[in-house]
Amino acid sequence: MAGGLRGAEAVRAGLAAFFCAFHVQAVCQDTTVTQELLKEGFHRDLLVKVELGVVGEDTGGCAVAARTRLPPGIYVDPHELASLQQQNLTKAVLVPNITDVEAPEYLATDLLVLLYMEPDPRCSCCFRAALPVHGRYHRPAEDSEEASIVLKSPEVLVCCCDNHLSAECWKSAEVEAPCSGKNIGPCQWYSIRHKPTYEELVLQIPVGLKQHSSLVCVVTLLATVLCSSLILAAVCKYGHFSLVTCSE
Template sequence: MYFVLFSVLACLSTCHCFTGNDENHCGLLKRLLESSRVSVEINKKGFHREAVTTVELSPDVLSGVRVLLVHRWPRGVYLDPYQLASLSVESDWQILLDSAIDLELPAHKTSGFVTYVYPTVDGPTPRLLKVTIPVHGRYHKPSYDGKTFTSVDIEAPELLLRTEKCTQLSVFEPHAVVDAPCTADNSSTCSWVKLQHQQEQGPVGLQFPVGDGSLVTPVCGGTLLVTMICCVALSKYLWKHRLV
């Protein structure tokens, strides 16, 4: 009788302890979301740039927090999967592409894509995370209105956080709970809490040169004329020297 009563009390105490720990971790994670910031800047010039994302976390960072950055890239740029594969081996982050990327297509024949970036953290989660990703500009349609450059806007990534020690995800309003791959291996899906109202800065605009569409006709005509003159000259030379 006493043994059964003791077992029941021990079980209730253990469940209460687990519930308390879960609520404590959820509360810390919510405060972490409210004090976190994400920003992006672009380095280098020309068609080959670097997108540097900075994540500032709360001073009292919760141990064991996983961080995920979701980049939504416009069709005017691309990432080189082969370059990313080599960089991931040496960098402190891993990346997952949501679709295959054709490196040769011009901008107007492609669509935007999404990448999932997982900063690799050994030990306690640091307060400041930086991820540098090489970004390349695509060729664009020629301009017929006199413009020599076109602009491509790069938005800051979405910040997603999760910890296995918090399971009561309904307490995170107004932050949304979304499903995303757990790791870069894309073997399973987990629930992540997305930071809301994080965009303190607007999109970063990249300028890429474009051709002058008004020159298409004269350039094509001049190229055809030069080709015909060269063919006639070559034919006369071959006929004169009886090479054919």
């Protein structure tokens, strides 16, 4: 008899755990994150779109951001970003906030970006933001004329100053950045608990070939000598020279 009671209790506990897990999965739907590279060449725009999949969660008055780590092959120009932020075209926090824009790929480091997102008027739970990114110069390659830079899908963060998000769907995140919600004071950032389907975005950067190094050096030297000669000839022909004597 006691064994039967213990078996029934185990069945009830199992059913309770099952329905609890089913309820959490039903409430906490996956968040959709998509990335797209606009324009061509070394200077691109990274467009990030987020669709929150939390059912019945009130995100009014909350700030949504995408935290992504850019590999050494690309960078964000802090001066360009500051200019865009003055025009209210974008808002982001760079870590570190000082970036060597002239460094090649093999001397650069990763860059952490917290990109604040704006609501998308076409969807009540959708947000989007664009960030200008630039490709760095790479070492010459052996046989490929392009270098591949992999951009991983960003982490979705939410900062709510007026309300709280359900602990079932969100977890606290350590983010040292201000919240762009209604209140000026500090508030807690949250990261989505159920990860979306991460897809990698690949950026192709043109690179030179090592077998062309000698040709490039010769052409560069000849072009430098030719341009220098033309400048010197123009100065000698059209320049005005005068002797200046110094007197006490």
